[in-house]
Amino acid sequence: MHKRIINSKNKVNKYLEDQFGVNIDLDFEIQPNGRVWVGNNHVFGYEINSVLRRGIYFGFIEDDGLRLSIEGTQLVGPVSNKNVIELDREEMTEWMRGYALNKDSPPGYLIMKYGKNFIGCGKSNGERIWNNTPKERRIRNITSL
């Protein structure tokens, strides 16, 4: 495997270990701009021209930690037992609309969970959880779940 991918894997798993108490056996690629991509153990080494993207967007390395994408929380959430916050229906509705939540929670990056669903990653200051749900994934009228 390419040294860069091994380094990325180690670095991402260090963040995951610290923040969510888990290691994920997938490959990662950290781009210079901080964006992290996740793939299986073939996609980063496969040789082909005109590549726009390998794997899918996993998260972003901020100054204070790793902020996961929705797919990132869906990969990490089911095996994590640290910093996973259960939401009630009202909170989930607000979250999916893209709003921040006023909720006591451990400071730092959190995985948001509603029932069995992992619905994104937020950043808490202890009292308020900030929301990064992309606009195109927000839902105005929740009749679901």
Added chain:
Amino acid sequence: MEFKPKFIERYSKVVDDMDLFMEFTKKKLRKSIRINTLKSSAKHLIPLLKERGWEIEKTPWYDDGYYVKTTETVGKTMEHSLGYFYVQEAASMLPPIDLEPGKDEVVLDMAAAPGSKTTQMSMMMENTGVLVANDIRMDKIRALSSNTQRCGCFNTILTRMDGRRFNNHPEKFDKVLIDAPCSGTGSIRKSWKILKMWNPKGITSLSRNQRALIMAAYRTLKPGGLLVYSTCTLEPEENEGVVNFLLENADVKLEKTKIKNMKMRPGLLEFEGNRYSSELKKTVRIYPQDNDTGGFYIARVRKNA
């Protein structure tokens, strides 16, 4: 909306039950979804949707495909946003079923956007192996990117190139799907605009491009590899004409497309003076009136080892 006289004249030579064909082509398509088993399961999702009043019926030919009826906007539900299902026309699920992409294979989707079949194949491969999803148009690639992301397809590599350039990547893939850009007459039920814009003069240039694409697909396929060529048009020059061209110019054999519980008609052997190989009987035409779907053409081609 009326059919153009030229369209009726031409399609009367393609379809033997033209009245029924027109009747079904005028009907609105039934809404269908595919459960994304990378993230969810029918066992989990179907009872949840039924509880909300959705009427749900499994497609007879594919276990993960479902017809749905609901007052909700299907693409604006929470389950859609989380990637638990994909809104996909029932007949468009067929080419990947025919290609059977398996675990750990290296597969190319040559004209992949917006990603219905890519996300389906990724799911069939259980996120293993490599699935190269290629397209040429950046606006369409954006949709491809967002759909593969939403569906969690982390075995995908997105590339942007003219499909004909795969000529320069010989013997690279175990399997190739070309769902070729086409005149789309099988999709009139989805958009009447297609019928409005339909012009038989455009078919020659589409067919030329499709021939170039299928030759590139042949070259990029490993010996013994499998190629599925599909279109959502019923134009013989874009279907049998293209596959016949491949048979004449490449070392391949056709395999019969078999899809359970689906009424399919054999490929044409002649159209407007053009005679095609009798092998073309192994390819299939899917007409709207046969299964209440859109129209499709599918050919399954094996590259000789």
